[in-house]
Amino acid sequence: MREAKKCVNKGRSYRIITPYDAQRGRIEEALKKEKIPWEDRVFCVDSFQGRSSAHSILALLTYDCILGNEADYIILSIVRTKKIGFLAEQRRVNVMLSRCKKGMRICTSRAFVEGAAKDTLVGLLARDIGQGAWGS
Structure with a gap:
């Protein structure tokens, strides 16, 4: 929520993407609770690829539609601890x-990215960026 609040305070266009529908729902609830704009801001990555979920709160967009709908800033929520799961699928x-057009924040566990996920695209990205990749 901290990253979303920073975007709102700076007037930045942003979206939050997560691999898991359950996380999407929890993020939306947390944004609502904090009174941070949430509508059309939080997506499960499958909705970015044209797949839909029967219990989605949001009206999901088709892949062709979302391709032109990137945001200036993207916040990725990748919450895993042991298995790489979704991160094994490079296309997704x-x-x-x-x-993103201007910037991205990836919210995850450093131990996970440097451990189980070290050979995924996210792990390789973190390794290429180096110590500067990790914020507080």
């Missing part, structure tokens, strides 16, 4: 990593 991860 590429969708998440290529939606």
Whole structure:
């Protein structure tokens, strides 16, 4: 929520993307609770690829529509601890990593990215950026 609040305070266009529908729902609820704009801001990555979820709160857009709907800033929520799960699918991860125009924040565990996920696109990105990749 801290990253979303920073975007709002700076008047930045942003979207939040997560690989998991359950995380999307929790993020939306947390944004609502904090009174941070949430409508049309939080997406499960599958909605960016034209797949839909029957219980989605948001009206999901088709892949062709979302391609022109990137945001200036993307916040990725990648919450895993042991298994790489979704991150093993490079095509889906590429969708998440290529939606920003100006900047991106990846919210995850450093231990996870440097451990189980070290050979995924996210792990390789963190390794290429180096220590500067990690904020507080």
